[in-house]
Amino acid sequence: MKGRVTATRPAGENHQVVTVVGGAARPHMQRPCPRCPWRVDATGEFPAEAFRHSASTSYDMAESVFSCHEAGMEATRTCAGFLLRGADHNLAVRLGTLSGRYDLTAVTDGGHELHASYRAMAIANGVSPSDPILAPCRSRQNGELL
Known part of the structure; x- marks a missing residue:
């Protein structure tokens, strides 16, 4: 099944963020690309x-x-890194896991160190820690959802 692009936003000179609804039969990556x-x-x-x-x-x-940016728009898949570090709070992932769409036991970090949370990843990539866009981001600390 082909995904449908619902939004495209520029993100720098050679990048964009694309929102796609629907997509591939294989719903997620098994390890970070x-x-x-x-x-x-x-x-x-x-x-x-x-x-x-x-x-x-x-x-x-x-x-x-x-x-996953490497899966592309034609065969969209949820990012493995996101499933491992940023999806505990996400309703779509929670429901997908309960319905059997996502098999989180099949997802691994592939031996790579991952950012601890979305907030940590965004800050490491140049987003200001005080940027209001990060204020609602959820994460885990010492096993507790914050």
Whole structure:
């Protein structure tokens, strides 16, 4: 099934953030791809504006997910890094897990260090810690959802 583009926002000179509804039969990646923004060793691959546009995926009860940029718009898949570090609070992922759409036991970090949260990833990539877009971002600290 082909996804439908519902929004496109510029995020720097050579980047954009695209919102896609629907997509591939395989709903998620099993490990972060080589340039996955959740990987610490990929910090700086994407401009800060891209992280500002996608911050809402980490808000409490979010209905949109952070998708893998390498899967593309034709075969959209939820990002493995997001599932491992940023999806505990996400309503779409919670419902997808309960329905069997997502198999979180099949997702691994692939041996790569990942940013601890969306907020940490965005700040590492140039978003100001005081930017109001990050204020509603949820994360875990010592096992507790904040």
